[in-house]
Amino acid sequence: MITTVECLPCLLRQAIDTMQRFDVPLTDQQAVMQEIMYVLSTMDVRQSAPAMAQRIHRLIRVRVGDDDPYRAIKDESNALALELLPRLREGIHGAEDPLASAIRVAIAGNIIDYGARRQVEREDIDNLLTRSLAMSLDERTLDAFNRDISSAGTILYLADNAGEIAFDRLLIECLPREKVTLAVRGAPIINDATRVDAEVVGLEAMVRIIDNGTDIPGTLVERCTPVFQRHFSDSDVVIAKGQGNFETLAEAGRPIYHLFVAKCSIVADAIGCQVDTPVFQCRGPLQG
């Protein structure tokens, strides 16, 4: 679990950006900021940023008066990503190592993160796709991934954001899909993918889908449903998309393949990379 005081100003900044996005009047913004600071002042500050973001966005949703204010943005991201799929799928199939290519595409999809970015443009996605497709994946991690996937009886895939989830589909197409269970968030939080997003990008017809029962932009296992917890502990392989899942699961006590774009200096420092770098890493105790 990554947690630091440095996340606090950033979380407040994100809260303001969100309220401005949804045209919350200034006096309401002031009231929400006071509520947020009060809630954060009473929380255990050793909690991760996603745990704090959950509380912050609950307060904002109440003020916006919408349980799912990012719905339209998520629809847009899904549509944009789906538009890109045929060309990307063709690229993957034509690649020397299709699985490695699909991993790169899935990582690139993680740019579509409205928690970390104010706006995601078609151009941003194109740029990151280009960079990601040229990204050299760590050979040892790639070999281990290949081996683990081949021998696995069950694979749990933790989705992150809407739009991105269409790119995840391309990676899942390269996995033994009868073994895959896809987990989405249990309720709307920022632009994170929920069940409807998995359906829209056609994943429901391909794999088993569960939700984690929470509205946290990450995965705090102990707060998830018993079904999710069972999958998390029993699956032979866990693939986690996104920085929020990395922040909350970095020391989850089991091996996890993390695929994401490092979006802030705190996480980039923890990994030893630059901000905006694609990350493909296995973390946690080695399987026995």
Added chain:
Amino acid sequence: MITTVECLPCLLRQAIDTMQRFDVPLTDQQAVMQEIMYVLSTMDVRQSAPAMAQRIHRLIRVRVGDDDPYRAIKDESNALALELLPRLREGIHGAEDPLASAIRVAIAGNIIDYGARRQVEREDIDNLLTRSLAMSLDERTLDAFNRDISSAGTILYLADNAGEIAFDRLLIECLPREKVTLAVRGAPIINDATRVDAEVVGLEAMVRIIDNGTDIPGTLVERCTPVFQRHFSDSDVVIAKGQGNFETLAEAGRPIYHLFVAKCSIVADAIGCQVDTPVFQCRGPLQG
């Protein structure tokens, strides 16, 4: 008075920077951040950033266990600025319009602000001096300043930071100094100048010095001493250095000449300039 929710993340960021500067242990940083957020959650958020900064830095000083943690930094800034004085004075005396030149130097000195900057290097000061000396001052403001200074019976000069106050000396040398009263902060706050800084740069022998009685990095007149309040309302001309004084006095109900460097987008937007731009402006109802 400039006040906005946008200041909140920035104030938290500054608090963290300050605690890191003074090596506050991480667990103490977490405790202070919770105290800060609690205090801010109970404050009237329509207050200015300097009013919030006062409360924040009081909490930090208690944790650092030092009433004046910036003392060594202030000493260093004073020494660095004093070293530059002879060359700058020569430049001012040789200039076509010495008063305009001294105004530019005094504005450049405002770069020495440890509230807005983590570190101020000799190079930063040199760069800003070069830019400031080339800065074209608004002709109408300069004419009005010249006129007001000539006809004034009393001039109140509000200092801002240590180090900077040595550059203020050069401007004060160009004013009818028997009419000048210099006001400093009443108690240590960040690297703001207090009486000792005025003494160190030799201003005590030149002008009358008062303090405003507060530890606010700006000037909230209603919280200042009666003596300060009398000077503020009765002086014919008020010259205010620094962004903190601008933020707290922008609508103080009397004309004020503001000299500072705009250090954030909120203030820059209010003025209609870019961040890091030198500002020379008269604000408030016309005298008369």
